[in-house]
Amino acid sequence: MEGVILFADDHVFDSGRSENKLFQKFNLNENFSVLPINNLNTLEKTVTSISTFKALILDWNFKRKMDDAEDGIELPDENPYEFLKNKKIYSLVYVYSQNEVAQAIKDELNRLYSGKIFFKRKENAEDESAEYDKILGGINDFEDKNKHLTVPFVWSQTINQSAQTIFSELEQADPNWIREIYNTAQKDG
Template identity: 75%
Template sequence: MEGVILFADDHIFDSQRLENKLFRKFNSDGAFSTLPINNLTILEKTVSSISTYKALILDWNFKREIDEDEEGIQMPDENPHEFLKSKKIYSLVYIYSQEEIAQEIKEELETLYPGKIFFEKKENVDEPEKEYEKIINGIKKFEDQNTHLVVPFVWSQAINQSAQIIFSELEQADPNWIKEIYNTAKNDGTEPNTEVIGVFQNLLNESIIQNQPLLKSLDESKELPEVVVADKEDSLAKLYNRIYYTKLIKNAPLMTGDIFKFNEDEFAILITPECDMNKKKDSILEFLIISKKASEAFKKKKKKDDSIFNNGVQSRHILPSFPFESDNFNLSALIDFETAFVVKTKVEFENMREGFKLNSPYIYQVRQRYLSYVGRVGVPAIPQSLRLFNLK
């Protein structure tokens, strides 16, 4: 076992306390690098800054920090309930507390972190060795039961290492690199924030695909036992829904691939290219319309024909697990290129964004296939005699 552990407890720096003795034991053992955290504010900042850590050992009760104007007032303790609800922590969350935690809170957190959150009490406060072994055994048991998490852990390390290298190289090339790319994109009429991020992401991708520990870990993952899931079909549908579509956060910029809903039947995918978005977003934008009713009728007609997802017919495109409904992953979308293209004014499309976007490369595939369809050119057929002659 190795890696970084975040140990968050308001008594972590008190040398007379069990928590401090455990912290020192973790560091002296050498298997883990342990970061001590003594309040929830620092915990939130740390989790936002560090993406790769083996486990979060977390107390449930934290003494509230008192401001000057609150002196003399008895303030209730803080707990990490809201923190855990607002963050999506991928590592093991090991709740380690003297206090009992309400059963409904435990059930809520177990739903948010299925198989990744455990609750243990501080039992042997005068026997740090025994408590240390309990925690270590809990972490080891978690690792043994979740061998599939090894690849994401290595992947996070690869991202961190590659990001540091790329930032250093860009800085050495030109310390004003962000400003240069931003201003160039802005002067060219494109959305500058998206352009700067896109440039870095492309470089990051080129670096990560060469990372040898990640490639080795991916090769080894094929030998790992498959995790049993209750409903394989539903699980795969959710997986590809996430691969194809991203849920947009509030105030996200307009992007090629954004999904709009104009009424209960009429959905649309924004196909205006990024380079034109800034110039057009206050007037008109181009869309490909998707009818939910037509998609459902097409699905019934082709129910046993899975070849439709190969998109072999030039005049149409099928998207799987389309988010017509946010919690239904069994709905596919039909884009009929003959009738799909529309131009909408700002009055028509404003505030109509549905909250999802079609990810790349799938949005580029849709645009390329549509442009190929409308750009096709018919030529006269050659005579049969010429065909036979050229086959001799």
């Protein structure tokens, strides 16, 4: 497997936590790049910016920061349900969580993601090697069963690279190229 994996868990940066150890284990694998994400807001921005990634390893519960609360009120945890409902993700979504996800939510997300979403519990979180093997095995198994996904990923990468090339060339030709296009469009009506 090659490509990018998004690792979204509110404890991904917490040294000593099993989530951080698991992220570090994924990060040592040279076949892919792993981007750590510790909140749902950053996850949404990342998915919008990076259109091509192999898999999203996603915790279900995200603690809200205390500075989000006013007057010492404790805020409830967040979950990625609305994010998953509203985003159209073509990649594998691997929900990996301590908490069980309600069956009605699983059913709805399975309908939306049709074979591209899996729900696994953090069964043995303290044994990051076993959890790593379990998750990586699931990702590899998904890829083996969905080889047809390779073509859209290659297309997406090619489109992204072409856009970078086009924008770089336009910028080199004229730093005000966007204004020029706008003015031309205004004149053309």
